[in-house]
């Protein structure tokens with residue numbers, strides 16, 4: 136089976152993490168997000184993946200290559216201007232011949248794709264949409280179904296006054312090739328605002344596949360951190376640690392005997408953790424990080440090559456690649472893009488967002 140992954144969005148809500156890193160390459164437990172998705176698709180016997188890209192395409196191709204490391208074949212298609220979620224699928228039509236999958240490129244989920252495809256076939260659907268329950272449907276595509284699970288209405292980003300259910304579009308679809316004929320070529324078209332409502336209004340068989348498996352749209356820094364808390368806390372079937380106390384350490388790390396590490400924690404390769412350091416899980420330390428004497432990192436995600444001086448405190452924060460936090464600085468409730476320098480003694484408190492390269 137083939138799958139199209141939509142990775143062409145600008146990811147503005149995830150800035151500054153995604154100012155110069157594609158959202159699809161943001162590390163989740165030290166592994167780029169798309170690699171998790173590729174492995175999930177491979178488990179469900181997907182053989183070919185088409186990446187519909189627009190923004191920051193290079194790093195994705197550099198990392199994933201032809202896909203053979205993950206047991207899949209990858210085709211890269213770059214839109215010269217963003218085509219929207221349906222236009223992007225229409226744009227890769229020549230690679231699609233039979234029933235195929237479409238995935239939003241920012242969803243982390245345990246969804247049982249095999250069962251979803253089976254349901255699609257049993258129902259003779261033209262489209263099957265995965266659903267998940269959420270607390271605030273106004274940030275998503277609301278979906279109303281009848282008792283048999285047939286989709287009666289698709290309403291993207293409803294007002295609270297329009298909310299009739301907590302079930303929303305979970306961003307994974309099984310589509311019959313006939314759907315492609317309902318999308319105008321060479322145009323910007325939204326599958327949520329145009330194609331799905333069109334199919335429903337024309338009485339085409341569109342079905343829902345409700346899922347109670349783990350699901351997270353990592354669209355904002357808060358959700359990115361929550362995804363880590365969830366995975367480290369054991370809420371995903373596939374990606375969690377063996378136990379909430381586990382400390383998973385990479386190769387060639389130097390950890391001083393007086394450092395205290397309380398799981399859940401994932402530490403990458405080539406890290407140096409100094410005397411008296413405290414890592415308090417959930418915490419992720421990327422490859423090549425240095426944590427100086429007496430520093431504390433708690434409930435946070437550090438990307439690669441982050442360097443902390445002495446007595447630095449990082450809490451409830453995400454710190455991207457190559458940042459330097461000098462001695463006695465504090466970073467709390469904050470998000471730092473690549474290459475940020477936090478000067479000695481500086482305090483960044485709740486809500487700070489630092490764009491790449493900044494010195495604060």
Ligand code: GDD
Nearest residue numbers: 141142143144187217218219223239240241275276304352
């Ligand atoms: N190739 C391409 N071209 N991809 C695009 C484009 C485009 O023009 N525009 C958006 N995408 C990709 C994004 O990169 C993302 O992976 C996916 O399409 C969805 O776009 P988002 O911008 O993340 O949408 P959203 O999160 O507001 O809402 C969508 O996801 C929700 C679930 O998380 C909708 O599908 C909602 O209905 C859904 O509930």
Ligand code: MG
Nearest residue numbers: 239241352354
């Ligand atoms: Mg999204």
